[in-house]
Structures are given as structure tokens and as C-alpha cells.
Amino acid sequence: MTISLIAAASENNVIGKDNKLIWKLSADMKFFREKTTGHHIIMGRKTFESTGVLPNRTSIIISRNNGLKLPKNCLLASSIEDAFSKVKNDDEIFIIGGADIYRQSLEIAHKIYLTRIHHTFEGDAFFPEIDKAKWELVSQQDHQPDEKNQYPFTFLEFKKSDCS
Ligand SMILES: NC(=O)c1ccc[n+]([C@@H]2O[C@H](COP(=O)([O-])OP(=O)(O)OC[C@H]3O[C@@H](n4cnc5c(N)ncnc54)[C@H](OP(=O)(O)O)[C@@H]3O)[C@@H](O)[C@H]2O)c1
DSSP: OEEEEEEEEETTOEEEBTTBOOOOBHHHHHHHHHHHTTSEEEEEHHHHHHHOOOTTSEEEEEOSOTTOOOOTTOEEESSHHHHHHTOOSOSEEEEOOOHHHHHHHTTTOSEEEEEEESSOOOOSEEOOOOOTTTEEEEEEEEEOOBTTBOSOEEEEEEEETTOO
């Protein structure tokens, strides 16, 4: 089972502010939907509060509050390890944020899909530094802004160097 982080971050690694996404990039939303549809998605409780239920995916929400009320098709996990234990029949699971969960799962992940937005934003949630000694860039697709995508951006895919 491949464990993948999927995120969009600005040049200064900002991923959000006040528990919201800052930008709207239609191409990135489409990329995210296509990658994650049909798979398990794992997220922190704050990200879940921000995004709500995403259709056609199995959502696993991590919280230390074991009484957290969730919609009935979502699963509650008490830790990242507990979240993995709830995954059934999936070849790739996606950790979709936020900052706290990315930081804790970078060591155990095999892949990172990072959309780099070529702009600097102010924010309060950050993607962790990617250690170039541990992560190999395997794919890069540059995109220019257009009427549906306000900023230039690049789809980056990294693979952990010791993963085949
Ligand atoms: N740009 C992107 O790609 C992207 C993607 C996702 C999110 N975001 C942004 O990221 C921000 C949210 O990130 P965040 O760091 O504030 O919050 P978060 O990572 O989404 O959630 C943090 C919460 O997860 C739970 N948690 C974390 N570690 C845990 C552990 N080891 N065991 C059990 N529970 C654990 C805790 O919930 P409890 O407090 O309930 O215990 C904690 O408060 C927002 O601004 C959002 O828009 C951006």
C-alpha cells in the first residue's frame, strides 16, 4: 500500500490561513479529485472542519476527541497509525492535511504530490520542508495562469529515495 501526501503550497510553504485555503486553482482541484477519488483520504480534524465531506472517497478523520461526531460515512481515528488500521482494500491512501498531519506523516510516506503555487502568501499553516536527501523529484509539470487559474503553478511528484 502506497502512502501519499497530497498538498498545494505557495513558494513560502503556506497551505492555509484561518483554517481555510487561500487560493482557488481549478486545475489543482481537478488534479486532487482525480488522484483521490475511489481511495481513502486521511486528514486532521481541523482540515475536515474546513473541507467537509468529499464525495466518492472514504474519509478518515484523526482527532484526540474520541467523542467527535462525524457524518455516518466518515471514520474516526485516534492517531495516524489508527487511521491506517482502518484502511481496507486500497493500493494508495492519501494524507490530505493539514499542517499538523503532514508534519507527522512525512517520515512514513512513500510519495508526495505537491502543487507548488508560484506566489508568496501570508498564512498560518505550512507544508514541511522536503529534505532533498530523502526525496527524489520524479515528475514536474509547469502551468501558466489562465482564466480559471490565477497563479502559475507546477505539479511536482516526489518519491522517497529508498522506495522502489
Ligand atoms: N493547501 C493544502 O493542500 C491544504 C490541505 C489541507 C489543509 N490545508 C490547510 O491546513 C490548515 C489546517 O491544518 P492544521 O495543522 O491547523 O490542522 P490539521 O492537521 O488539519 O488538524 C489538526 C488536528 O488533528 C488532530 N491530530 C493531529 N495529530 C494527531 C495525533 N497524532 N493523534 C490524534 N489526533 C491528532 C487534532 O484534532 P483534535 O484537536 O480534534 O484532537 C488536531 O487539532 C487549514 O488552513 C487548511 O485550509 C491546506
